[in-house]
Amino acid sequence: MKKRCLIIELWWIGDAVLMTPILQGLLADGWELTVLGKTQSRRLLEGTYPEVKWILFDAPWTAFRGKYRLWRWPWRELWRVLREVRRGRFDAAVSIRHDPRDQFLLWLARVPRRIGFRAPFGSHFLNEIIPTPPQTPHRTEDWWLAQRRVSATAATAFPPRLAPEATLVERYRALYSRDPRPVLALHCGARNAVRRWPARYLHELVSALRREFDFQLALFPDTDGYGRELDALADQTFADLSLAELTAALAGTRLFLGNDSGPGHLADALGVPVGTIFGPGDTRIMRPYASHNLVVMRDICPYHPCSDYCRFPEPYCLTQLTPAIVIREVRQYLLTTGLLPLHTAPPAPVTTEPAR
Secondary structure, eight states, X not given: OOOEEEEEEOSOHHHHHHHHHHHHHHHHTTOEEEEEEOHHHHHHHTTTOTTOEEEEOOOGGGOSSSTTOGGGSOHHHHHHHHHHHHHTOOSEEEEOSOOHHHHHHHHHTTOSEEEEOOOTTOOTTOSEEOOOOSSOOOHHHHHHHHHHHHOTTOOOOOOXXXXXXXXXXXXXXXXXXXXXXXXXXXXXXXXXXXXXXXXXXXXXXXXXXXXXXXXXXEEEOOTTOTTGGGGGGOSEEOXXXXXXXXXXXXXXXXXXXXXXXXXXXXXXXXXXXEEEEOSSSOHHHHSOSSXXXXXXXXXXXXXXXXXXXXXXXXXXXXXXXXXXXXXXHHHHHHHHHOOSOBOSSOOOOOOOOOOO
């Protein structure tokens, strides 16, 4: 009989992508897996990992604001989750968050092996502590450590991976193929506004790249419309996509540029090179994982990283990260990697026929 493991990842789509290494490792080792996570995480991952079962829960402590208003927590939903976890009769459960709330949940669920890292105020609810490495590891590497703790025979360290829906991939590749130039995907948004590089800076970046490199621009505004200001620069604009559509649309691109946000991790897990403009986030932990990716960041703020809780009227770590800095680093990256071709001749001026 297969052993059963519960994996807790209650946060957002970037976190869900970074969880995929342990899914690959434990599935390859013959474990039966269930993920306790958000509905959007299931929508993102179920096509790639159909063997994984899900217990859905939007944990109140993952909210950006008001997470400690206990009187507003969905207590009935929380007890439903506990009952469902107990019925799963799991042999082991793991959370890599240094978070006593996740660990308390494991304890309440009565899982025999409760695996995780030490929390700041103690980890009394765990019975297997993963030793913390001397240097801050990437989130992917945290999952590798957890995988080896759950199952010593599951030794392969897989990178984050997604497999987009084939029919959707063909649809977007057909759209892109109308233009022979490679596709640069530009995603403008981020879940928290303090991670968004100003739209006017993005406009300067794209305009500068257009002057030197030959590409078609696929623009992905954020769900609230942030980035639509760049619509005139785009060859194609894709708004209001589902997660499956976004994944398929990114799969056909040559390069992804964007902020520190979930779509960059999607692109990385698809094998698309990623350039990320980082603000308040911690690049050691949350950069798109592949070594060939580009990270542009300046340690401008004395409170960096601040976990998005900016102390100032504006995120100076981004507003003072000027277009000149980012253009220089992106340009050098493109010249080094050859991901986008240079113009073979100066772009022809745009003219209009005189009225007759």
